[in-house]
Amino acid sequence: MADQNKKENKAFLDRLKKKKPKDLDQQFHELHEEVFDEIDCLDCGNCCKTTSPIFQQKDIERMAKHFKMRPAEFVTQYLVEDDEHDFVFPAAPCPFLADDNYCMAYEARPNACREYPHTDRRKMHQILNLTYKNTLVCPAVSDIVEQIKINYANR
Incomplete structure (x- = not known):
């Protein structure tokens, strides 16, 4: 529609x-x-399938801690810097989106995801x-x- x-x-x-x-x-x-x-x-999950949140430094630190990584490791493994110098996923879907549309990092998800x-x-x-x-x-x-x-x- x-x-x-x-x-x-x-x-x-x-x-x-x-x-x-x-x-x-x-x-x-x-x-x-x-x-x-x-x-x-959870019936849709289109946001996680099609777009990337912007990661602020606090988001990176929270996600890294969740996955027991250093923030720099998290950035290297999961993120790229876009044209506007924001950290985002290099492609969709979100790497933490499970097949059932649940988020594998829900408690640590970025603020942009929390507010979406x-x-x-x-x-x-x-x-x-x-x-x-x-x-x-x-x-x-x-x-x-x-x-x-x-x-x-x-x-």
Whole structure:
């Protein structure tokens, strides 16, 4: 559905970014709770299959400790530095994604994974470009944006 609505979603989120509605965070947070009461991420795992989180130094240290490695070893074995000088996985899927969509490093996972899909953050208007990209990866984000479009159309 998100693929079919790509242009519409992009235009809608661009308009929201300019308007900065005062209740935007509240809308996202309420819908985040509703949607994730219905959707089980383990049924999908698309985020882990298609994208890489950005690893901050604390993430590297936590993951290295989890796997009983030195941080430099973890970087050498699992990460590359991208064009923006961020540490990421060299390819998808995540090397820690099991066949049943469970994460083999769940307790130590990077902050970007902990916060994904970022639909319960404050100041949502600041990350609507990311939200758009996430509609193409995460069915839950797509559902949230579709509902927000309906809510704002009724105003």
